Amino acid sequence: MTTPATPPSAPDPQPDVEPLPRASLRPARLAFPDVLALGLIGVRTRKARTALSALGISLGVATMIVVTAIPASSQQALLAQLSAMGTDTLKVQPPPDQKPPVLLPADADAMAARIGPVTGVSAVANTHAEVHRSDRSDPADYAGLSVLASRDNLLPLLDAHVASGRFLDRSTDRFPTAVLGSVAATRLGFTRLAPGGPAPQIYVGHRWFSVIGVLAPTPLSPDIDRSVLVGWEPARTELGFDGRPTVLYVKAEEDQIEAVADVLPATVYPELPGVVTVSRPSDALTAKRKTKNTFSALFLGLAAVALLVGGVGIANTMVISVLERRREIGLRRALGASRGQVRLQFLTESVVLSALGGLAGTATGLLATLAYTAAHGWPVALPLGVLAGGLLSTLAIGALAGLYPAVRASRLSPTEALATG
Structure with a gap:
């Protein structure tokens, strides 16, 4: 006796799948610690390049401090000698x-x-x-x-x-x-x-x-x-x-x-x-006034040249960094990183490099100034405004110098970056 075949059961109806809201597809905003950690990736993984890059920046900052503080100390000693001649x-x-x-x-x-x-x-x-x-x-x-x-x-x-x-x-x-x-x-x-x-x-x-x-x-x-x-x-x-x-x-x-x-x-x-x-x-009063004005103009010129050299070094470093890390950029873009996050990463790295170089250059310049003035018996004249302004200017120049490489990195498509990396 044959058993009648059981008709196949009908498939369960699929539940309705609602599309995700458009807003949920936006990449998450990065907190400051996350941004800093991304910016430090290149600094930590390429220590030799970081050291050489920071060295170039620090030499520029140290030069600015030395050519400002040592002439200021020399000027201070000269003005003290002129004051001893009864200018007042x-x-x-x-x-x-x-x-x-x-x-x-x-x-x-x-x-x-x-x-x-x-x-x-x-x-x-x-x-x-x-x-x-x-x-x-x-x-x-x-x-x-x-x-x-x-x-x-x-x-x-x-x-x-x-x-x-x-x-x-x-x-x-x-x-x-x-x-x-x-x-x-x-x-x-x-x-x-x-x-x-x-x-x-x-x-x-x-x-x-x-x-x-x-x-x-x-x-x-x-x-x-x-x-x-x-x-x-x-x-x-x-x-x-x-x-x-x-x-x-x-x-x-x-x-x-x-x-x-x-x-x-x-x-x-x-x-x-x-x-x-x-x-x-x-007559020493006239000489004192002329000496003060001459040294002031010289300080401004030398400081501007030193800052320009530091800015060029930062820009060159960041352009090379983008060329070296195309594969990394493509991988991050493929995993969902937005263009803004890539830009922020390279801008942060540029500012970090500037800060490291600026701090190292400031310390080197101060030590060189102290040693030179002590050897000549001059009073130490450290223009605090120049120190603070030079450090802040270096950070600003670093950010400007890293802007173009950061924008260039963010415009790379994942396939292009992975293919040319």
């Missing part, structure tokens, strides 16, 4: 041979200090007293030495220094004490004072004065070298000094030195300003 100091005095003599007011230094750009004023006055080694020495032996009453703040105004002992101050104003200029000390026989020993005595205006200090040579004021300086008050009480200054030393802001010189005569001697002479600013 004026000398005010009446004509020395005027008959009858012109006497400045007793408060002339205080009047000059009221001028706005003035930063310091000091004064000396000729007491017309004689100085001798002792009360038994021949007066002719010490002819040509002057006895000057001095304010306590004279040394900073003349950029002078004490070679031995100390200078006049408030503690010595009540006692007959003296400080010798370098030439006066040699002629009087006291070139150096013994520390802790008794102070030598000199005979000034028939009074005994104790020598408490010896000055180093003062190039700004040779008259001080040939003088014996005594305190303002002891000069009044011991030598009959009338308290009127003979010479004022005025220190002012350099950019206002001419304006200060114009108003000083009327300020210190308003009755007859025409008879007061003010020394013109030192």
Whole structure:
């Protein structure tokens, strides 16, 4: 008995498949850590190329720092030498041979200090007293030495220094004490004072004065070298000094030195300003200003050339990187990477290379500058604005230089990139 064949069962109906929304087909947006990791792929996998690429960039940055910082340090040393020549100091005095003599007011230094750009004023006055080694020495032996009453703040105004002992101050104003200029000390026989020993005595205006200090040579004021300086008050009480200054030393802001010189005569001697002479600013001030302007222009030119060299090196490195990595680009595009992600990858790599080269170049330039300035004894002048601006400019140039290679890489189709890789 035959069993009737069972008719085949009908296939199950297929469920309806809804198409995916168009928005879900868009590639995922990469977070910053992911972007950075992609940019570091080429840096990590091609260490030799990365080192050589960063070396080229670092040499450009180091060159920029060296050609900026070393001339700036040299300029700083030169400007310090020019400043020591009194570029910001004026000398005010009446004509020395005027008959009858012109006497400045007793408060002339205080009047000059009221001028706005003035930063310091000091004064000396000729007491017309004689100085001798002792009360038994021949007066002719010490002819040509002057006895000057001095304010306590004279040394900073003349950029002078004490070679031995100390200078006049408030503690010595009540006692007959003296400080010798370098030439006066040699002629009087006291070139150096013994520390802790008794102070030598000199005979000034028939009074005994104790020598408490010896000055180093003062190039700004040779008259001080040939003088014996005594305190303002002891000069009044011991030598009959009338308290009127003979010479004022005025220190002012350099950019206002001419304006200060114009108003000083009327300020210190308003009755007859025409008879007061003010020394013109030192010729070194003009040289200092020209030197500053010349070096500034040189810095800008050299820094621009160094940055240009660094930018060309970055562009060349990134173009070669795209040519070398076409197969990688094609594989990433075939796996779904968008053109924007490829562009971002190469831009990130360019910026990372710039940062590595910039940091290495900055460190190298700083070390070279420190070594060179230390060898020459110059002050270290590191233009922080140039350092920061150079590093930021290098990053910006790196991004611009990597823009074209990044766009070129993103335009490669997967098949073209895999075929030519």
